[in-house]
Structures are given as structure tokens and as C-alpha cells.
Amino acid sequence: MASPPENRPRGAGRPRSAAADRAILSATRSALVELGWSALTMSAVASRAQVARTTLYRRWPGKSELVVDAVADLFDERLELPDRGSLAADIEWVVLRFAALLEQPETKTGLMAVLAEATRDEALRARIRSAIVGRQKALVLRGRARAQDRGELAPDPPGDAGARQAARTVDLIFDVVAGSVIHRALVSSEPVDEDWARDFAALVTGGLTGAGPRTG
């Protein structure tokens, strides 16, 4: 759940309203869709959330951080990976699932804007990774393990070297899957439909089962 960091002493003083938190994040998302990043103002969010502007600043340092948290919620939804029978089918499913997320205007606008803002701000980048991107990586891990169980992929070699190699592969797959879908959807402005998903899954599966990355 996305919300401002709660490392406050607690005990003294009136507690913060949890309802306000929810209202603010929700208002941020809807305002983001209607106004876009640059026209999104703290005032707009505040008035939509029926909350004073100061309350926003009490919880978040600025627009970027607020939007990151607001957008992160959207990526919190079900991350289950139903077993579709084969590695290729699993990949297709993930791709379409992710694409559906990027279809939603709020996700699209928010994600890109926040990424752009993060270009110059490593702290923000880290926040994005932990709040949004990182948790998607679990999917890759699960799908890979399942493919190994099925015998589609070779099991990890034992030992430290094997673990390192596995991690490298997971990172690679993750960048390829997420990056390709984002690029297709947001840069090329072409639909990520079933056809594309099938082509993409075939490409990746072929690469993985055929040669696979060579050991460094």
C-alpha cells in the first residue's frame, strides 16, 4: 500500500486522518488523468480531495512524490500468475496484463511523468523501483521457476556462480519484457494486442530455450 512514510514518533498529538490519505491519493489519480502531469497542481488535488493544501505538504514533500505514491497503488493490484501451461503462454499473459495496465490513462501518464522526473533524482528513482517496478520482478521469478519445473528451462546450476547467473538472467528478462511493452505502448504508440504479445513471447522463449545467455 502506498502512503507517506510512517516513521513518526507516534503517541503525542492528534493522529493523521487515514481517510484523508485515501482521498488524496484517489484525487491525485483522477486529476492526473484529466489534467496531465504539467497541469496537475497541488491545489487541484487538494480541492478534489476536500482537503487543505497544507495537508498535502504535511505528508508529501512535493508533486513528484505524491504522484509516485498515487500511481504505485495501481501496480499493487493482483500480481497472480495463473499457470497457462507453457512458458510462451505465461509470457503472453504477463505482457497483455501489463499492457492493459498501461492502457489506463492514469497509469500511462503517471508512470512516464514520474520516470522523467526521476531522471535527475536518484532518490525518486529508488522510490519508484521499490514502490512500482520492483514488485513486478516477482512475476518473472515465478514464471521462470515454473518453466524449470516443466522442463522448458534448465534448472539453475548449484553454487554461488549459479545464483549470480540466475539473477542476471532474471534482470535481463525483466528489462526486456517491461521495456519492450512500454516502448511499444508509449513510444511507438502501437497497440499491444494478442498478435504482438504472441510474436514477442515467441521471440523471448526462443532466445531462452534455444541458446540462452552464455555464461560470462
Next chain:
Amino acid sequence: MASPPENRPRGAGRPRSAAADRAILSATRSALVELGWSALTMSAVASRAQVARTTLYRRWPGKSELVVDAVADLFDERLELPDRGSLAADIEWVVLRFAALLEQPETKTGLMAVLAEATRDEALRARIRSAIVGRQKALVLRGRARAQDRGELAPDPPGDAGARQAARTVDLIFDVVAGSVIHRALVSSEPVDEDWARDFAALVTGGLTGAGPRTG
């Protein structure tokens, strides 16, 4: 060369200074690096370019358009693709080449910012595609043709269906290559080094030469 559209009547009055154009675009790039997108102001550009703010507005409608033009220049550099002997080696070379471009702070910041801005603006998105992204696609075409000459990839089937199939594959490869590199560099914040490029190239080559996208 990026510059403001020149569909002006021409003839009467003092002509616009070409030197100003150059100074402005260059100032925009340097300011973008130092300040980042959001802190980049027209005033800042104007004072760096030793130019009045009015002069900027006479040539570009706003910040986004100015930055797109300024950044586009950077992608105009050499797009040659030396023959490295194999498909995998060619891909590696392209990846590292592109990564080097993204290392430059101006490219990184500018590209992401402009993409984010474009999320809500199809006209801007088109401008980006034609000015920046599109011309990269030529590389993919050339590399693929070369691999077909070498026999690494099957030649395109004849007829319309074959051409469509070829176009689909080119688009796919392009999204995969560009997207993966961008994601690795700008989201995961991990280096796009020779090791990663080799792994990536192996993955893609395996997918292409092994199964390849099935015909829809």
C-alpha cells in the same frame, strides 16, 4: 537539422538571426543537463543564449517544442552500422552505441522528459517519432538485411504477406532493442555494459534464428 518551421512570408523587414537559433538550441541543451526538465525555464535559456525572452517565443510556441528540437539534434549523429561479422555482434554494437547516447545526461534527461510530455499530446508524439525515434529504425532494417545476406536469417517471403510479416518483425525488434536498453539504463539504473549487451544479443539472436515469430 532541427529548427523552427520556416513557413513565414519572407521578404520584408529584418531577417531572423541564424546565429541566435544555434545559440538557443545549444543553450537549451546545456541548461537541460544542469537544471533538468522541470527547472528549465525560458528565462534560463534566454539568458544563456544571450537573447531576449521574446526571441524564443517568436520561434517556438513553448518549452516542449523547443526541447524536442534541441534534443533531436543529438540523435542526428552518425547512424552508420559497421559490419561486425555476425548478427549477434551487430546487435551488441547497436546496443552499446545507443547506451552511450543515453549515458550523456542531456540525452537522458531530454528524451525522458519529452516522452513524458508526449504522453498526453499525440502531435508531440508524432514529432518525436519523426525527429528522434523513427530514424533509428533504419538501423534495424540494415542489420536484418545483412543477416539475411549472411544466411543467418531466412529471406523475406515474397508478396504482400511477406512484406507485412517483415514489417511486423522489424517493429518488434525495434521495440525490444530500444525498450530494453532504455529500461535497463533509465529505470533499473543498471549499466548497459558489454556483458549485458552480450547477454541481450544472445537472447534476441536465439529468438530470431531459433523459432522466430510464427506467422500470424
Next chain:
Amino acid sequence: MASPPENRPRGAGRPRSAAADRAILSATRSALVELGWSALTMSAVASRAQVARTTLYRRWPGKSELVVDAVADLFDERLELPDRGSLAADIEWVVLRFAALLEQPETKTGLMAVLAEATRDEALRARIRSAIVGRQKALVLRGRARAQDRGELAPDPPGDAGARQAARTVDLIFDVVAGSVIHRALVSSEPVDEDWARDFAALVTGGLTGAGPRTG
């Protein structure tokens, strides 16, 4: 002693801390000196008095009232009028005494600020008159009586008309003395020293003993 009105039911519950009252008024005075009226905030007073902001509001309705009470204390000091032997000497003494009070930064700032605030608020003006200004008038009465005893001034004529006439004169003297000193010290920004006091006393004594106000 200045303090918040105590018309509270009394009996049940924890009684208010008298120490807090003292700390608050003292903190108000010191803060007033260091910060001036406009920069003086309830928060500043609270933190100096080691007291919660709420405690202030429980006792005073706002800044003006708090400052009036705090400043009034300063005018509570010794109001004795030693017999200096002549009307002129008595006036000199009063003038220098008052000037010394206005030298103190807390009195100066506080008095003017409170007067300004009172310009639009008759209730506050009344409070000031009764808490601060009014009690100074006793000095004039005493000095005048003494001068009449000495024979420097004519005794009050008997009857109502005489009393009214006496009251008018006292009011006049009071405004002249207080007003002149305040103007010299706070507007002209010139020192109220012994020379000035002597000149002033000479002027007033001359006016009083010579012609004196004619009967209306």
C-alpha cells in the same frame, strides 16, 4: 497585576497553572522586544514560555489582548511623585521618568503596537486606557494639587463649574505631557534628555502660571 479574567466556574477539574501565566507574560515581553509586534507569533511565545500553544488560547483570545496584558505590567511600577520643590521641577521629573520607560524597548514597541491596533477597536482602546494610560493621570492630579498648595497655581474655583474646569485642565496637561514625550521619543527619534525636559517644563509652567486656559 495583569492576567486573564477569572470568571470561570471553579471547583472541578485541574486548576490552571499560575506559573504558566507568569511564564507566558514574561515570554511575551521578551519576544516582543526581540521580534517586534508583527513578527511576534503565538507559537514564538508558547515555545519561549515552554507551554503549549493551546494553553495560550485557553487564557487569551488573541495576540492583541495578550500583549496588552503583558505590557500593562510594565506600567504598574512605582508611580510615586517625590516633591521636587516646584512645579517645573516636578514636571521635569515626570517627563524624565516617562521617557525612561519609553527607552525600554519592550515598552516602546508594545505601547505603539497596541495603540495602533486599538485605532480600530474601541474595546481595546478602553482596556488600554484603564490598564495603562489612565493610571498615569493620577500623577498629574497630585502634581497639580501640590502646586496649588505651594501657591504656584490658583486654587480650583468652588462649585460644579470649577470642578469641570479643573478636569478640563488636567486632561489638557495630561495629553500635552504624554503626547509630547511620546512624539519626541517615538516619532522625532530624538532623545528626551534633561535639556529637553527643562525646556518643556518651562514652556508648560509658563503657560499654566502665566495665562492659563481661559474659561470657555
Next chain:
Amino acid sequence: MASPPENRPRGAGRPRSAAADRAILSATRSALVELGWSALTMSAVASRAQVARTTLYRRWPGKSELVVDAVADLFDERLELPDRGSLAADIEWVVLRFAALLEQPETKTGLMAVLAEATRDEALRARIRSAIVGRQKALVLRGRARAQDRGELAPDPPGDAGARQAARTVDLIFDVVAGSVIHRALVSSEPVDEDWARDFAALVTGGLTGAGPRTG
């Protein structure tokens, strides 16, 4: 005429609107009357003057300075001193004239507030003296000269000592007249009517013609 200092380079750029200046000062005065010092905001002034808030800040650093200039205008009115035939009558006239000024709510509120603010700010105090208070002193000089011509007052002794003595007397009278009237009107909250003016004039004339300040 009160207005922001005009020590700007001049020549380049669009000149400031003089109409705006007038509108702002006038709006300030009316807002001051209706709202009082503390409720007077820059926004209120701006909207009354049909001017952007930034325009205010371009010309004055803050509220205090703006109000000083606005109030100063009111003291710019006719400062003539008609010859009323005697020193006492002249003084009466000046007193009533000044009192009439202080009756106007704008003058009253503005003057006191500005004086209070100036208590802690010598620069502001100087500005007040030069813009408001100082020019009133000319009246005293003229009245005194006229009384000397009439023979009511002794002529100034020649030489430096005489000039110094004259200056001291003028300063004294000025503080006494202005201070007494202000105190009567704004602190005692009593009317400065013809009766009071006559009493006051009698007191001062008596002091001047009778003993007068002794030589230090």
C-alpha cells in the same frame, strides 16, 4: 508626491504605468479604512486597484512601505497658514487643521499603524519623517516668524548660538503640538474641538511669550 523611488536606469523596456501607481495608492487608502491595518492584504489592494499582485511587489517591498506612501499623500494637501492675526489664533488654526486630518479614518489608522511598525525599523521611521512628519515642521517655522514680525515673540538672537536655540525651540513646539493633538485624538479618544484648541493654544502661547525656554 508619494511614489516608489524612481532611481531606475530608464530607457530600456516598457515604462511603468503611472495610472497603476495612482490606482494602487488610492486603493490602499480605501482598503485601509475599510479593513484596518491587520486585515489589509496585498491581494485586497491589488484587486481593488485592478492590478496584478506582482505589480505591487515590483514597486514596493511590502505592506508597510506601501501604506506609508499611500498615507503620505494625505499629508501633502494644502499646508498654507493663513494669517489669523495672532500667535494664539494661528496655533488654534493649525491644531484644528491637523485634527481634521486625524478625523479621517484613513489617516488615523494609517498613521498609527505605520508608526507602530516603525518602532523597530529606523529606515521606515526615516521614511515617515521625510514623507509625512517633516513637512509639517514648515508650518511651525512660518508661524513663529510671523509672530516675531508681529512682536509677539522676541527675534532670534544673532550668531550660531541663536540659530541653535531657535532650532531647539522649533523642535520643541513641533513635538508639543503634534504630540498633544495625536494623543488627545487617538489615545484619549476625546474630540479635538474649538474649546480644546483654544485651551491648548492659550497654554502654549503663555509658555512662549511668558517665560519661554531658558537658554541651556
Next chain:
DNA sequence: CCCTAAGCGAGACGGTACGTCCCGTCTTGCG
């Protein structure tokens, strides 16, 4: 001796004004 009503600290809350910065437009005067 405990009960209870108030005091008290802390701090969140809805507001409002501040003074600054930038936007995009407009008016100047000089080439």
C-alpha cells in the same frame, strides 16, 4: 482512595496571506 472534570503537551486540520518565480503577452526605443 478512587473518580472525574479540567488542564495540558503535542500535533493534525482547514484556512489565508505571504513573497517568489515563471508564464506568455504587451509596450517601449533603437537599429
Next chain:
DNA sequence: CGCAAGACGGGACGTACCGTCTCGCTTAGGG
């Protein structure tokens, strides 16, 4: 007409206080 300079109306920013409101914890009487 281009151009530099800079005023203009407008709007968002982030900060500081305001006066009110909840909290949980003292802390005195009064039963």
C-alpha cells in the same frame, strides 16, 4: 520588421501562522 529590455495580468509554488480540533496523559479536588 528584428531585437533587447522590462512591465503587465495571471497563477502555482512552498512556507508560516492562524485558531480549532482531537488525542492521551496528568493532576487536583470531592465523594
